[in-house]
Amino acid sequence: MRTRTLSVVIAAVSFLIVTAHADDKKPKCTTPPAECERIIRQMLSGRRYLGVQLQELNPGLSVKSVVEEGPADRANLRPGDRFMAVNGKSTKDATIQDFKKILTDAKETGRLWIIVQRDGILKKIELRMEPYTKAQIDKIVAQHLAEAHAIVASAPPQP
Amino acid sequence: MLRSIRVSILLSFLIISVGLGVLAWRSYELSARLEDGVNTLAMQYAGYAADITARRIDSAVRNGIFDASEEWQQLERKTPNPDSEMLSQWLKSNEWITSAIYVPDSDPTHSIFVSEPPNRATAAAKLTREFYTSSGLVRYTYDPARLVEHVRPVLHQQPLMQRSQSDPQAQLAIVTTPSRHGEARLTDGFTYVAPLAPPLQGYSIRAFVRTAYGTSGWENARYFSIWVSVAALVLTALGAYLAMRGLKREAETMKLRGALIANVSHELRTPLSMIRLGAETLKRSSKLTEKQRAEIEDAVLREVLHLSHMVENVLDVARIQNRSTKALAFTPVRPRDLLTSLISTYESWIKSRGFEITVQIEEAVDEQLWDRDAVERAVVNLIDNAVKYSGDIKFIAIALRQVSDHVVIEVRDRGIGIASTDLSRIFDPYYRAQFSDTQTRRGAGLGLTLVQQIMVSHGGRVEVESTPGIGSTFRLLFPRESSRVAEPLPALNVLPEIGSRS
Numbered sequence: 001m002r003t004r005t006l007s008v009v010i011a012a013v014s015f016l017i018v019t020a021h022a023d024d025k026k027p028k029c030t031t032p033p034a035e036c037e038r039i040i041r042q043m044l045s046g047r048r049y050l051g052v053q054l055q056e057l058n059p060g061l062s063v064k065s066v067v068e069e070g071p072a073d074r075a076n077l078r079p080g081d082r083f084m085a086v087n088g089k090s091t092k093d094a095t096i097q098d099f100k101k102i103l104t105d106a107k108e109t110g111r112l113w114i115i116v117q118r119d120g121i122l123k124k125i126e127l128r129m130e131p132y133t134k135a136q137i138d139k140i141v142a143q144h145l146a147e148a149h150a151i152v153a154s155a156p157p158q159p
Numbered sequence: 160m161l162r163s164i165r166v167s168i169l170l171s172f173l174i175i176s177v178g179l180g181v182l183a184w185r186s187y188e189l190s191a192r193l194e195d196g197v198n199t200l201a202m203q204y205a206g207y208a209a210d211i212t213a214r215r216i217d218s219a220v221r222n223g224i225f226d227a228s229e230e231w232q233q234l235e236r237k238t239p240n241p242d243s244e245m246l247s248q249w250l251k252s253n254e255w256i257t258s259a260i261y262v263p264d265s266d267p268t269h270s271i272f273v274s275e276p277p278n279r280a281t282a283a284a285k286l287t288r289e290f291y292t293s294s295g296l297v298r299y300t301y302d303p304a305r306l307v308e309h310v311r312p313v314l315h316q317q318p319l320m321q322r323s324q325s326d327p328q329a330q331l332a333i334v335t336t337p338s339r340h341g342e343a344r345l346t347d348g349f350t351y352v353a354p355l356a357p358p359l360q361g362y363s364i365r366a367f368v369r370t371a372y373g374t375s376g377w378e379n380a381r382y383f384s385i386w387v388s389v390a391a392l393v394l395t396a397l398g399a400y401l402a403m404r405g406l407k408r409e410a411e412t413m414k415l416r417g418a419l420i421a422n423v424s425h426e427l428r429t430p431l432s433m434i435r436l437g438a439e440t441l442k443r444s445s446k447l448t449e450k451q452r453a454e455i456e457d458a459v460l461r462e463v464l465h466l467s468h469m470v471e472n473v474l475d476v477a478r479i480q481n482r483s484t485k486a487l488a489f490t491p492v493r494p495r496d497l498l499t500s501l502i503s504t505y506e507s508w509i510k511s512r513g514f515e516i517t518v519q520i521e522e523a524v525d526e527q528l529w530d531r532d533a534v535e536r537a538v539v540n541l542i543d544n545a546v547k548y549s550g551d552i553k554f555i556a557i558a559l560r561q562v563s564d565h566v567v568i569e570v571r572d573r574g575i576g577i578a579s580t581d582l583s584r585i586f587d588p589y590y591r592a593q594f595s596d597t598q599t600r601r602g603a604g605l606g607l608t609l610v611q612q613i614m615v616s617h618g619g620r621v622e623v624e625s626t627p628g629i630g631s632t633f634r635l636l637f638p639r640e641s642s643r644v645a646e647p648l649p650a651l652n653v654l655p656e657i658g659s660r661s
Contacts, residue, residue, distance in 0.1 A: 031258075031274040040272050043260050043287065043298050053265040053294070065265055100291030132267060139268040140260075147271070148243055 033149045037141050044137050048110045048129035050103065052077055059093040063116075075127035081116040088113070103129075165406055172399035176392055183388030190384070201368040202342055202349045208329040209353035209366035211318040216333070216364060217356040219310040227253045228290040228297070235292050246273040250299075255306040257285060259299035286358050303359055307333055330367040337363065415587070426469060430462040437462070468539070475536065476605045476612065487530040487616055494524045494566055498559050501535055505542060509555065512546055519558040527566060528640055533613045538568060540606040541633050545572035550628070565619070566637040576627035585623070586611045610635070 031039075051070020054061050061083045066073045083091040086102045106112055110129035115122055132140075231249050235241055241261055250256050250273050258274035289298035314331045334352070340363065342351045348369040355362050437459035441452065502518055509516050538557075545555050552573040560567050577585060585607050607621075610633075614621050618638045625631035 031276060036272060036274055039258050039274060039300070040260060040270075043258075043300070044262075044270075047262075047296075047298070049262070049267055049296075050264075051267070053263075056293075067264075067266060070267075096293040097291075100293075103291060136268050140262075140270040140272070143269065144243075144272040148273075 033145050036144060036149070040141050040144060041137055044132050044140065046131055048107070048131055050112070050127075050129050054083075054096055054099065056096055057082065061091055061094055061096065061099055071127055071130045075125050077114075077116070077125060077127070078118065081118050081123075083114060084117050084122060085115040086112060165403065168402055168406065169399065172395060172402070176395045176399075179388060179391050179395060183385060183392075186384050186388075197370055198349070201370040202351070205329060205349045205351035205366045205368040206342055206353075208318050208331060208368070209351040209364045212314065212331050212366065213353040213355050213364040215313050215316070216310050216359070219313045220306060220355075220359055223253075223255070223306065223309055224288065227256065228292075231290075231297055232292050235294060239294070241271065243271045243273055246271055250275060255309045256299045256301045259297060261295060261297050263295035265294070288358075303361060307359060307362055328368060330369075332365045332367075334363050334365045336361055427466065430466040430469075433462040434459050434466070468543075471536070472540070472605045472609055475533075476609045487533055489528045489530055491526050492529040492531050492534070493526050494529075494559055494568070495520055495522070497529075497531060497534060498538070498557070498568065501538055502557065505539070509542070509546065512553070514546065514549070514553040514555050516554075517556045519556070519560075521560045524559060524561045524566060525639070527637060529617060529637070530613075533616070534568075534635075537610045537613045537635060538570070540610050541570040541635075544606055544633075545570055545574060545631075548572070548631075549574040550630075561639065564639050566639050568635040568637075569632060571630065571632040573630040576629055576631055577623070577625040578627050582623060582625060586621070 049070065050072050051067035052063055052072040053065045053067075055064040063072075063077055063079050063081045063083075065079055066077055083094070083099065085091055086099060087106055089102055091099060091102075103112075106129075112127050112129065114125045114127070116125055117123070227249075230252065234245055234249060238245055241263075246259055246261055250259055258272070260270055260272045262270040285300040286303055287298065287300050289296060291297075311333065314333065317328065317331070336354060337352060340352050340354055342349055345367075348367055350365055350367045353364045353366075354360065355364065437455045440447075440455055441459075447455070498518075498520060502516075506516065542555065542557070549572060554573045556569070556571040558567075558569040558571075560569075587608065611621050614635055614637075619636045622634040622636060623631065624634075
């Protein structure tokens, strides 16, 4: 019994030491920066996004913030809009997960028909998710390089 | 009755052999059917195991993918703003993911990206997957080979396996998808290849079920059982043949015995009636001349002698047949004296029947250890036969000689001879050669049987040479015992009369 406790204590202490040590070291990406950049660009190219941050009401969903110059912004979605229906499915009691599921279903076309309630008035908004712009991707890459590889990308990398 | 016994024995052997045949055929058929069944079962089990395992792997893959997204979302719930450290921790706990990027909804430009060292990241084709979280999107690449390794432990769960069964019934393996799915027959079993669902469509589950152990080993060889059945059939046939042969011999003996009863009763009645007739004549008629009276007395005496001779034969045969060898008393005998006294006893009788007799006796024959009475009886039987089966030339030659290791007594006649077909059977009890005139010659068919039995009990044998129409020669061959007895015992030799036998 005693030895078991002891071993548990030792394990815990060693775990703490290891994690503390790990915390000390700033996690760095060990992949070559060029490779990282390639993968990021590959992963993000063609990826559509909506550009809206949601929050869960109780029940329902509403827009928390809108990314500037994003598809949602251009389609005139505003913070505080409550989603009543998306693509024919009621989102009155939906969670964020439910909404994301609808987004996944609409991934191919990227088209969304959203009925929102703004100031008590229902409004139909039709929009299309758009791919990330080159500027956005460049920014993501630069940020990753700066964070994980400690390389400050002063200028956008050459394509 | 014999016929019915024979039929019933034949019938029973027939039934046995038919039963054996049916059994053999049934066992062959059953084993063939069993093998078919085992094969079908093995094939079905292979398909079942492969399919079930493929579905289990599929669900394990789905679970792995789902668990990874769940894990991330739990992390995200704990820490509202994920950083690269969190993402790399997630990457480490799901070892099959090679790189991941997190894009927050609030600001796509503040995405984080984590990739594992390139030495681990193989150059193999990577797959991409993504999932939405409550605050953004995670997109990751993963290595399908490593995902396969992640779900490989599922293979150890054998479908339909009892806990007590230690060795698996199907050997399961994950293989890269071959050109052909479905079942395949191998020399020692069946395989079934079932494809996996996407994203692992490049892999398949291969189940192999061995069927060889059902039919390996000599005791399981189907042809072995067939051969055993054939051997059993052959043995049965042999048994049937032997039984039938024994039965036939039995039937013959029965027939001969039946003949004896008729024969002996006839043979006994004839001298008896002769004796009765003679005795009555002597008693009633007082006017007989002296000569007539003497003739009748001679006739009665002859018949009595004949009768006693025959009864002795029958009794002796029975006695020796019952193995009471104690009936024989071996005493030292001079063959020369034996033969001389015998011939002197019978000479007048032989000559009275019109026979010419020549006797040739070697002087230097050693004394032998014989049963005197038995040997005398054998010789008398031979002489009797020679007289009985005589032809036109009435001639008897008796010889005694000594060859290298035998003492030989030979009785030769020029009688009717014995056909070669009968020659082998003349020593059988109650057998009488089928001459046209056998019935006119008196006898019980026991004389030669007795001769042979006497010779056998003396360790010797009888030899016959015979040509029908020319004559027969019987030789009694006694084993020679030269140095056994040194001292002659003349007193025992003087037993001239037949009537003095015990």
